[in-house]
Amino acid sequence: MKVSVIGAGNVGATCAQVVAQKNIVNEVVLVDIKEGLSEGKSLDLWQTAPVNYYDTRLTGSTNDYSKTEGSDVVVITSGVPRKPGMSRDDLISINAGIVKSVTENVVKFSPGAKIIIVSNPLDVMTYAAYVTSRKPKNEVMGMAGILDTARYRAFLAEALDVSPRDIQALLMGGHGDTMVPLPRYTTVAGIPVTELIGSEKLDAIIERTKKGGGELVNLMGTSAWYAPGSAAAQMVEAIVMDQKRIFPCCIKLEGEYGLNDMFVGVPVKLGKNGVEKVIEVSLNESEKEMLNSSANAVKKVMEVLDGMKIL
Helix, strand or coil: CEEEEECCCHHHHHHHHHHHHHCCCCEEEEEECCCCHHHHHHHHHHCCHHHHCCCCEEEEEECCHHHHCCCCEEEECCCCCCCCCCCHHHHHHHHHHHHHHHHHHHHHHCCCCEEEECCCCHHHHHHHHHHHHCCCHHHEEECCHHHHHHHHHHHHHHHHCCCHHHEECCEEECCCCCCEECHHHCEECCEEHHHCCCHHHHHHHHHHHHCHHHHHHHHHCCCCCHHHHHHHHHHHHHHHCCCCEEEEEEEEEECHHHCEEEEEEEEEEEECCEEEEECCCCCCHHHHHHHHHHHHHHHHHHHHHHHHCCC
């Protein structure tokens, strides 16, 4: 088994590290456009193998996609962060161009690979990769819901003073402020979370989750990487190990939840074939309204990208 991670920045390097340490694949390849960066990080990570007891080989390459040939899964983290003075449209244009170019190279050398998108804006970059790759919809997916639910569960564990391992949760919709948390589907060791925490405190945790990325940017001056990289690695593990895990992932919807030609997060079953099933949970009217609102926000950004004629 072989996994390639495109983009050797903090998120990509973390993803590569977590996948390697899980010892579930033979090789992890890091690719970056910056000379020597991926080679250096992969060498540094490989030198942790004797300490952390894993056998996964790590290889780095500066823009040479031939090294990724035959990958089973490819994680794309490439892109630029939004900088002061940069408009949303500027960010979309730059990152869509990057994701398009990367995807073309990925498909050229690994036509059967499952593609996981981490680049931002996440939902629209998943759309860009899907259109560019011309792959079946089950083979192209975005990582957002796992990260968002991880933040949600971490905040709940802290508030309730319980183990985060006992908390199960579901969020849907777009990645960011319009995400749709579902407290009805949040449990602690099978107990509905609403039995354990007041609505006011729960609402505050939900709002903190929606702005989780921004909180970290304000603290560090840059976006997060440990949790996003680990979340992407968890998706890789589910696919290469054929675990049939149920995760919220950004995928193309074709009628599910009443949405068509839309890329938003919904619960899916992840296995060796990628997205093996879209799970449609029952939503009440308020939840449906929030999901539709979130989908409409994503749709507007998709339309902006369409207007740029990049794809």
